[in-house]
Amino acid sequence: xxxxxxxxxxxxxxxxxxxxxxxxxxxxxxxxxxxxxxxxxxxxxxxxxxxxxxxxxxxxxxxxxxxxxxxxxxxxxxxxxxxxxxxxxxxxxxxxxxxxxxxxxxx
Amino acid sequence: xxxxxxxxxxxxxxxxxxxxxxxxxxxxxxxxxxxxxxxxxxxxxxxxxxxxxxxxxxxxxxxxxxxxxxxxxxxxxxxxxxxxxxxxxxxxxxxxxxxxxxxxxxxxxxxxxxxxxxxxxxxxxxxxxxxxxxxxxxxxxxxxxxxxxxxxxxxxxxxxxxxxxxx
Numbered sequence: 001x002x003x004x005x006x007x008x009x010x011x012x013x014x015x016x017x018x019x020x021x022x023x024x025x026x027x028x029x030x031x032x033x034x035x036x037x038x039x040x041x042x043x044x045x046x047x048x049x050x051x052x053x054x055x056x057x058x059x060x061x062x063x064x065x066x067x068x069x070x071x072x073x074x075x076x077x078x079x080x081x082x083x084x085x086x087x088x089x090x091x092x093x094x095x096x097x098x099x100x101x102x103x104x105x106x107x
Numbered sequence: 108x109x110x111x112x113x114x115x116x117x118x119x120x121x122x123x124x125x126x127x128x129x130x131x132x133x134x135x136x137x138x139x140x141x142x143x144x145x146x147x148x149x150x151x152x153x154x155x156x157x158x159x160x161x162x163x164x165x166x167x168x169x170x171x172x173x174x175x176x177x178x179x180x181x182x183x184x185x186x187x188x189x190x191x192x193x194x195x196x197x198x199x200x201x202x203x204x205x206x207x208x209x210x211x212x213x214x215x216x217x218x219x220x221x222x223x224x225x226x227x228x229x230x231x232x233x234x235x236x237x238x239x240x241x242x243x244x245x246x247x248x249x250x251x252x253x254x255x256x257x258x259x260x261x262x263x264x265x266x267x268x269x270x271x272x273x274x
Contacts (some may be wrong), residue, residue, distance in 0.1 A: 003225075004224055007220060011120070013215075021203075021204040025201075026204065041147055053225055061228065080174060083267040089269070104208065
């Protein structure tokens with residue numbers, strides 16, 4: 001049995017679900033951040049799979065999707081830098097990385 | 108990509124992904140995340156996206172993970188203690204996740220196009236980087252420059268956030 005597009009899409013969807021469950025279930029803000037990265041990478045996998053599937057008449061993969069993945073990786077790197085800086089300043093103010101300890105705005 | 112390699116790397120990637128979620132120690136989570144990203148890069152190579160695979164290893168498994176590990180070291184985190192069990196959150200989270208997977212499976216079952224094998228590529232796949240560069244610098248030149256501004260803003264933001272006091 002050969003590997004088809006659906007295999008890649010399903011692997012990507014499962015990876016997304018794993019990251020999503022981590023965001024919902026975990027209470028450590030650093031782990032939540034790592035699970036967000038997992039979800040971004042799941043989207044990248046499906047984009048690259050579609051890029052390989054959608055071959056142009058000249059026999060090349062669709063490079064526009066790979067450019068989108070490139071931008072996603074760039075933005076994710078910037079996002080990680082800013083997010084971790086926010087976590088560090090949160091830790092300085094509250095001495096905790098537990099989301100349940102930071103609920104002043106909670107109704 | 109041969110089916111064996113696909114299954115090997117995909118299952119390894121998902122296994123390490125689960126390990127990110129269930130590990131209580133943040134360092135173990137971060138190292139599992141590196142392993143998961145490396146398996147993902149192998150899947151990218153299998154899809155003939157060599158440039159993206161290299162970028163994935165350099166940026167994610169290199170830069171981003173070093174950043175994560177430094178922050179974990181800086182914050183001096185211990186393993187997360189077992190707190191009182193929030194059954195509503197646990198049940199709700201599991202239910203939403205399982206619903207997502209079930210929905211995905213039913214959608215993919217009704218997607219006959221995806222059951223076709225990947226069409227073959229012509230020409231040498233080696234000039235992958237050249238093709239990506241041509242597309243990036245011609246069709247997508249403006250977004251590329253805007254990304255440069257975005258990185259500048261992120262750099263300034265991080266410096267401002269990390270200062271001890273602003274005055």
